[in-house]
Amino acid sequence: MLSYKAIYVIVLREFKRFFRQRGRMVTTIARPLIWLVIVGSGFVNLIDVDTGANYIQFILPGIIGMTILFTSVFSTISVVWDREFGFLREMLVAPVSRVTIVFGKLISGTALSVFQGTILLAVAPVIGLNFGLSDFFLMFIFMTIVALAITSLGLFVASFLTSLEGFNVIMNFIVLPMFFLSGALYPVENLPAALQLLSYINPLCYGVDSFKHILLPGGGSLSAELPLYVDVIFILTFATVMTFLAALVFEKRK
Amino acid sequence: MGVIEVKELVKSYNGVRAVDGVTFSVTEGETFGFLGPNGAGKTTTINILCTLLGFDSGTAFVNGFDCVKEPLKVRSSIGLVFQEVTLDNELTAEENLKFHCYMYNMSRQLANERIDEILGVVGLADKRGTIVKKFSGGMKRRLEIARGLLHRPKVLFLDEPTLGLDPQTRTNVWDFISELKASLGTTIFMTTHYMDEAEACDRIAIIDGGKIIACESPGGLKRSLRGDTIYIKSTDDERAAVELKEKLNLSARKIGSGLSIIVESGEKFIPKIFESMETPILSVSMKRPSLEDVFIHLTGKEIREYQAVAPVRPHR
Ligand SMILES: Nc1ncnc2c1ncn2[C@@H]1O[C@H](COP(=O)(O)OP(=O)(O)OP(=O)(O)O)[C@@H](O)[C@H]1O
Ligand SMILES: [Mg+2]
Numbered sequence: 001m002l003s004y005k006a007i008y009v010i011v012l013r014e015f016k017r018f019f020r021q022r023g024r025m026v027t028t029i030a031r032p033l034i035w036l037v038i039v040g041s042g043f044v045n046l047i048d049v050d051t052g053a054n055y056i057q058f059i060l061p062g063i064i065g066m067t068i069l070f071t072s073v074f075s076t077i078s079v080v081w082d083r084e085f086g087f088l089r090e091m092l093v094a095p096v097s098r099v100t101i102v103f104g105k106l107i108s109g110t111a112l113s114v115f116q117g118t119i120l121l122a123v124a125p126v127i128g129l130n131f132g133l134s135d136f137f138l139m140f141i142f143m144t145i146v147a148l149a150i151t152s153l154g155l156f157v158a159s160f161l162t163s164l165e166g167f168n169v170i171m172n173f174i175v176l177p178m179f180f181l182s183g184a185l186y187p188v189e190n191l192p193a194a195l196q197l198l199s200y201i202n203p204l205c206y207g208v209d210s211f212k213h214i215l216l217p218g219g220g221s222l223s224a225e226l227p228l229y230v231d232v233i234f235i236l237t238f239a240t241v242m243t244f245l246a247a248l249v250f251e252k253r254k
Numbered sequence: 255m256g257v258i259e260v261k262e263l264v265k266s267y268n269g270v271r272a273v274d275g276v277t278f279s280v281t282e283g284e285t286f287g288f289l290g291p292n293g294a295g296k297t298t299t300i301n302i303l304c305t306l307l308g309f310d311s312g313t314a315f316v317n318g319f320d321c322v323k324e325p326l327k328v329r330s331s332i333g334l335v336f337q338e339v340t341l342d343n344e345l346t347a348e349e350n351l352k353f354h355c356y357m358y359n360m361s362r363q364l365a366n367e368r369i370d371e372i373l374g375v376v377g378l379a380d381k382r383g384t385i386v387k388k389f390s391g392g393m394k395r396r397l398e399i400a401r402g403l404l405h406r407p408k409v410l411f412l413d414e415p416t417l418g419l420d421p422q423t424r425t426n427v428w429d430f431i432s433e434l435k436a437s438l439g440t441t442i443f444m445t446t447h448y449m450d451e452a453e454a455c456d457r458i459a460i461i462d463g464g465k466i467i468a469c470e471s472p473g474g475l476k477r478s479l480r481g482d483t484i485y486i487k488s489t490d491d492e493r494a495a496v497e498l499k500e501k502l503n504l505s506a507r508k509i510g511s512g513l514s515i516i517v518e519s520g521e522k523f524i525p526k527i528f529e530s531m532e533t534p535i536l537s538v539s540m541k542r543p544s545l546e547d548v549f550i551h552l553t554g555k556e557i558r559e560y561q562a563v564a565p566v567r568p569h570r
Binding site for chain 1: 332334
């Protein structure tokens with residue numbers, strides 16, 4: 001059913017494209033740092049000291065979540081891109097199942113996200129967080145499943161889109177609300193009830209919450225809000241369902 | 255049963271039939287050509303056979319596998335050179351070819367051997383490491399063909415493969431394909447705009463408006479015309495046509511700026527034109543039947559308009 005060599009070469013191609021487009025890498029690394037420095041230091045003194053973590057520390061999990069969100073979703077643009085420039089047909093006519101192609105795209109989006117998230121982790125000790133090797137491994141695992149969930153969502157949506165323009169419009173409508181409703185910049189419990197409801201169907205919200213569990217010291221109002229096992233169950237379920245749907249749509253659409 | 259079996263195939267786009275009840279069969283090792291004007295349904299048929307496109311009714315089998323029910327098995331036994339360029343512009347020539355090899359599950363060593371060989375055939379050996387974005391249109395076309403020939407499929411689909419290539423490369427590519435055919439018995443299904451390539455096919459199907467209007471060997475098609483074609487240019491084609499009908503009982507066909515008539519013996523006929531016709535004649539030329547004539551005769555379309563195509567997509 002799955003052809004590993006094909007998956008390997010699909011992933012390799014995405015990585016080559018990513019590293020050849022310098023601008024893409026610079027943006028995805030510079031953007032989170034700008035947020036941390038400018039937003040973080042702007043708010044840091046507005047908020048009480050006795051909140052478990054200071055504001056810059058508080059938003060690091062959210063900014064890592066943001067990086068994963070942007071990288072994962074925008075890596076799926078390659079599906080639309082490939083369709084527009086014909087390369088998708090080269091893949092579709094090859095003797096590999098559609099699921100193989102979906103997995104190739106899924107793994108490359110996930111890996112690129114985790115790669116960037118890992119770079120950002122270097123900031124943790126710099127802003128005074130207590131961050132050990134086991135935390136690093138935990139983060140690595142959680143970033144992977146969160147990136148998987150978001151990439152599969154992106155793939156599912158991208159499978160329906162035929163133009164790059166449409167992709168940008170639709171994805172921005174999905175990406176920005178997902179970010180603002182993820183608890184990245186403020187605790188979800190501060191939101192009005194209706195918006196809280198939206199947050200609780202947002203996979204990124206559970207992702208950011210799990211990062212807070214690992215990165216933040218805990219206690220006070222600026223810390224994780226849900227039990228970690230709830231985060232794990234939601235993210236894994238979401239990733240599985242979305243991967244399945246994306247594969248299904250890919251199979252049906254020609 | 256043939257390597258390709260198509261029966262009563264129908265495919266419509268928004269109610270318009272692009273392929274309209276096509277039936278044909280290609281035997282193993284045969285070179286089968288599709289000849290037809292733009293929009294005739296050639297690419298649509300190829301896409302269906304390569305499982306890239308569904309269809310409304312009929313049946314399509316390749317290598318004994320059903321294109322609808324067993325697409326993966328069909329794809330395992332075919333190769334396709336697309337009409338338009340479908341390369342990745344951000345990768346080098348070699349990376350594009352490697353991508354293909356791995357998609358077709360080749361070992362690294364085999365991939366390298368094949369890539370060396372094929373780059374030589376299309377004359378791109380020194381462009382191996384160049385990013386495809388920097389290629390000219392013709393070079394992209396060459397790489398596109400090279401890629402389709404990398405794995406050795408049992409059935410090779412070529413959708414106007416050599417359009418826009420220089421004569422030298424065309425010869426090289428065809429020599430290589432003939433070698434493949436000779437050593438592996440590859441079956442070839444192709445569409446082409448070049449009459450000499452069509453002549454080289456074992457059989458040709460002439461397709462127009464989604465329907466096959468003739469399907470025979472090039473020799474058979476030419477014999478079906480039974481005679482020489484005479485092209486007449488005059489100051490007034492309408493009047494000349496009427497005169498031909500009235501005085502010589504011949505129905506002329508209007509093509510572009512002139513008339514064509516088919517007569518049994520051209521040499522004996524030409525003097526008669528000048529004897530009997532009053533409309534001033536500007537020029538007369540005669541041709542033994544060629545595939546072009548068959549094509550014009552059957553489709554009513556002149557070859558010039560048929561050749562005017564831009565296959566390479568614009569760069570963006
Ligand atoms: N995706 C599509 N949507 C709508 N109509 C289409 C589509 N693809 C092809 N057609 C129509 O189907 C008909 C057959 O197209 P096809 O591409 O098979 O022609 P062709 O014989 O390959 O022509 P050419 O010599 O120009 O390559 C044309 O009338 C075309 O407009
Ligand atoms: Mg075509």
